[in-house]
Amino acid sequence: MSTVQTSVPPTESGRATPPAGRRARIVELLATDLRALPVVAGMLLLVVYFASQSDFFLSSRNLSNLLVQTVVTGTIALGLVFVLLLGEIDLSVAANSGVTSVLMAKLAVESGMNSALALVIAVALGAAIGCVIGFWATRFKVPSFVVTLGVGLVLNGLQLILLPTAGRYSLLGTGLEQIAGTFVTGPAIWVLVLVATAFVFGLRWTTHQRKVQHQIDSSMLRQVVLPTAVTAVAGAITVVVLNANEGVPTPVVIFAALLALASYTLNETRFGLHLYAVGGNADAALRAGVKVNRMKIAAFGIAGALAAIGGIIAASRILGVSVSSGGGIGGGALLLNAIAAAVIGGVSLFGGRGTASAALLGALVIGIVGNGLNLLGVSTDVQLLVTGALLVLAVTVDRTIERMTAASR
Amino acid sequence: MTTPLLELENVSKAYGGVQALAAVSLRIAPGEVVGLVGDNGAGKSTLVKTMAGAIRPDTGRIRFQGRPVELRNPNDAKDLGIQTVYQDLALCDNLDAVQNLFLGRELVGPRLFGGRIRRAQAQQRSREVLRRLRLDSISLSRPVGAMSGGQRQNIAIARSILWKPNLVLLDEPTAALSHTASAQVGRLIRQLAEDGLGVLVVSHDIHQFVVEVTDRVVVLRLGRVVSQFNSKDVSGETIVNAMVGGNEEVNSAR
Numbered sequence: 001m002s003t004v005q006t007s008v009p010p011t012e013s014g015r016a017t018p019p020a021g022r023r024a025r026i027v028e029l030l031a032t033d034l035r036a037l038p039v040v041a042g043m044l045l046l047v048v049y050f051a052s053q054s055d056f057f058l059s060s061r062n063l064s065n066l067l068v069q070t071v072v073t074g075t076i077a078l079g080l081v082f083v084l085l086l087g088e089i090d091l092s093v094a095a096n097s098g099v100t101s102v103l104m105a106k107l108a109v110e111s112g113m114n115s116a117l118a119l120v121i122a123v124a125l126g127a128a129i130g131c132v133i134g135f136w137a138t139r140f141k142v143p144s145f146v147v148t149l150g151v152g153l154v155l156n157g158l159q160l161i162l163l164p165t166a167g168r169y170s171l172l173g174t175g176l177e178q179i180a181g182t183f184v185t186g187p188a189i190w191v192l193v194l195v196a197t198a199f200v201f202g203l204r205w206t207t208h209q210r211k212v213q214h215q216i217d218s219s220m221l222r223q224v225v226l227p228t229a230v231t232a233v234a235g236a237i238t239v240v241v242l243n244a245n246e247g248v249p250t251p252v253v254i255f256a257a258l259l260a261l262a263s264y265t266l267n268e269t270r271f272g273l274h275l276y277a278v279g280g281n282a283d284a285a286l287r288a289g290v291k292v293n294r295m296k297i298a299a300f301g302i303a304g305a306l307a308a309i310g311g312i313i314a315a316s317r318i319l320g321v322s323v324s325s326g327g328g329i330g331g332g333a334l335l336l337n338a339i340a341a342a343v344i345g346g347v348s349l350f351g352g353r354g355t356a357s358a359a360l361l362g363a364l365v366i367g368i369v370g371n372g373l374n375l376l377g378v379s380t381d382v383q384l385l386v387t388g389a390l391l392v393l394a395v396t397v398d399r400t401i402e403r404m405t406a407a408s409r
Numbered sequence: 410m411t412t413p414l415l416e417l418e419n420v421s422k423a424y425g426g427v428q429a430l431a432a433v434s435l436r437i438a439p440g441e442v443v444g445l446v447g448d449n450g451a452g453k454s455t456l457v458k459t460m461a462g463a464i465r466p467d468t469g470r471i472r473f474q475g476r477p478v479e480l481r482n483p484n485d486a487k488d489l490g491i492q493t494v495y496q497d498l499a500l501c502d503n504l505d506a507v508q509n510l511f512l513g514r515e516l517v518g519p520r521l522f523g524g525r526i527r528r529a530q531a532q533q534r535s536r537e538v539l540r541r542l543r544l545d546s547i548s549l550s551r552p553v554g555a556m557s558g559g560q561r562q563n564i565a566i567a568r569s570i571l572w573k574p575n576l577v578l579l580d581e582p583t584a585a586l587s588h589t590a591s592a593q594v595g596r597l598i599r600q601l602a603e604d605g606l607g608v609l610v611v612s613h614d615i616h617q618f619v620v621e622v623t624d625r626v627v628v629l630r631l632g633r634v635v636s637q638f639n640s641k642d643v644s645g646e647t648i649v650n651a652m653v654g655g656n657e658e659v660n661s662a663r
C-alpha cells in the first residue's frame with residue numbers, strides 16, 4: 001500500500017500553500033484579525049481633519065453630543081448585524097423603532113401607564129415584530145427583503161394611526177426623557193469601567209487557562225494583558241473626556257452594555273457560531289443539525305428588540321415622538337444610516353462575516369461625518385454626498401481585500 | 410472471513426418506471442476499502458444514499474454487524490456509526506477547521522453562560538484527530554475557504570471519523586482534485602482502513618485512484634452489480650470494460 005506521509009505539507013500545484021512572502025501574510029491578516037484596521041484608520045483621519053478645522057469638534061460637550069447621536073444608529077445597526085450575518089436583511093428596523101416608541105409614548109402619556117412598563121412593552125413589541133418577520137420569511141420562503149419592505153410600510157401606517165391628531169406626543173414629565181438627558185458620573189461610572197474591565201479580563205483569562213490546560217498555544221500578553229489594558233485605558237479616557245462636560249451620557253452606557261452582550265453572544269456562544277455557520281453555508285449547517293429556521297426567527301427578533309431600544313433612545317433625546325420618529329415614511333436616513341453603519345464596519349451583506357463592534361465603528365464614522373460637517377457649516381446635500389461616497393469606498397476596500405485573499409489561495 | 414460490517418441483500422429501488430437498483434447485494438468488511446464504480450446513471454448515488462439512510466429501498470435486506478437493521482433516515486445510519494461524506498463536502502467556508510469539525514456538536518459549558526463554547530478542548534481533540542490521520546499540516550485557525558481542495562476534502566473526511574464511526578461512505582472524494590491531492594486523500598482512506606474502519610468510495614478516477622486505493626471494486630451497471638474484482642489483480646481497462654459492458658465475467662473475489 002501507499003507509503004505513510006510525514007509532516008511536510010504537500011503543495012498541490014501551488015494551491016495548498018499561499019504564495020510565500022510578506023504581502024500575502026499582510027493581506028491575510030487584513031482579511032482576518034485586522035479586518036477593522038482600514039475603518040479605524042479612516043475614522044482617525046476624519047477625527048484629525050475635523051479637529052484641525054474646528055476647535056469645538058474635540059470639546060467634551062461636542063463629543064458627548066456626537067456619541068448620543070451615534071448610539072441611536074449604532075443600536076439599530078447592532079441588531080441588523082445579527083440578521084446580516086445570516087445573509088438576510090431587515091428593511092423594517094427604522095419603522096419598527098418608530099412605531100414602538102410611539103406606542104410607548106401613547107401608553108405613558110395617554111393611558112397614564114407606568115413609564116417603565118410602557119418601555120418594556122415597546123421593546124417586547126419590537127422583538128415580536130421581528131419574530132413574526134422571521135417566521136413569515138422561513139415558513140413561506142419569502143425573501144426577507146420583500147417581507148421587511150412590506151412590514152416596514154405597515155408599521156409606518158400603524159405609527160400614523162397611533163399618533164394623535166396633533167401628530168406628536170411629548171415625553172416631558174413621563175420620566176422617559178431622562179434616558180437620554182441624564183449622565184452617569186462620579187464613582188458610579190468608575191465602577192462601571194471596572195466592571196467592564198473585569199468582564200474582559202474574566203473572559204480572556206478563562207480562555208487562556210483552558211488553552212494552557214489543553215496544550216494549545218496561548219500568549220498571556222496578547223490573550224489577557226493587552227485586551228484587559230485596552231478596555232481599562234479606553235474606558236478611562238472616555239470617562240475623563242466626558243466628565244469634563246457632565247459625565248457619560250446614559251445612552252452611551254446602555255449601548256456599551258448591549259455591545260458587550262452582543263459580542264459575547266457572537267464570539268462565545270453556540271448560538272453566535274451557528275449564525276456564522278448559517279451565513280457561510282446554510283445547507284451545510286442544516287445537515288449538521290443546526291436549526292436554521294429557529295436561528296432566523298431569533299435573529300430577526302433580536303434586530304426588532306434592538307430597533308425598539310434605538311427608537312426609545314431617539315425619542316428620549318428629542319423629548320417626544322412624531323410622524324418623523326423612525327426616520328419617517330420608509331425609514332429615510334435612519335434606515336439607510338443603520339445599514340450603512342453595519343456595512344462600513346465590515347459586515348458582509350452576503351452573510352457569514354462581521355462583528356458586533358462593526359455597528360459601533362460604522363455608526364461612529366457616520367456620526368463623525370455628520371457632526372463634523374455640521375460644525376463646518378456644510379449643508380445637508382454635501383453631507384449626503386460624503387456619507388454615500390464613504391459607504392462605497394468602505395465596501396470597495398473590503399471587497400478588494402477579500403478578492404486579494406481569494407486570489408492568494 | 411470476518412462478519413461483514415454492512416451487508417446488503419437483493420436491495421432494489423425504483424423511481425417511477427426507472428429501476429435505479431435491481432437486486433443489489435454487497436458486503437463491506439471492517440478494514441476493507443471497497444470501490445464503487447459505474448457509468449452515470451448506474452445507481453451509485455442511489456446505493457450510497459440507501460446505505461446512508463437517505464433513501465429507503467423498496468425491497469431487500471440490510472444487515473449491520475450480522476444483525477438485520479432498518480435505515481429509515483440518516484440518523485439511523487449515524488447511530489450505527491455510518492458516516493457519509495458527500496461530494497459538496499458541506500463545509501462552512503467562513504469557519505475554521507475546528508469549527509467545521511464540531512459543527513452542530515459543539516462542546517459547550519453551562520447554560521448559565523449561554524452555552525459558552527469550549528474551544529480549547531475542541532482544538533485539542535481536532536489536533537489529535539488530524540495528527541492521527543497525518544494531517545498535521547492543516548491549520549486549525551484559518552477559514553477553510555482559504556484552503557486547497559485537497560485539504561478541504563481531508564477536513565470533511567476527518568469530520569466524518571471524529572465520532573468514531575464503523576463505516577465511512579465517500580461520494581466522489583477526488584472529483585475536483587489534482588493528482589497530488591488525490592493521492593493524499595487516497596493515503597488518508599488507507600489509513601482509515603488500517604484503523605479498522607470499513608470504507609466505501611465512489612469514484613470515476615479508475616486508473617489512478619480506484620486501482621491504487623481500494624481492496625475490492627464493485628461495478629454497477631443499470632442498477633445491477635455486474636462485476637466484482639480484487640483490486641490488486643485487475644487493470645483499469647478491465648474495470649472500465651465492465652462499466653461500459655465489454656465482457657460479463659463475474660469475478661467473485663470474496
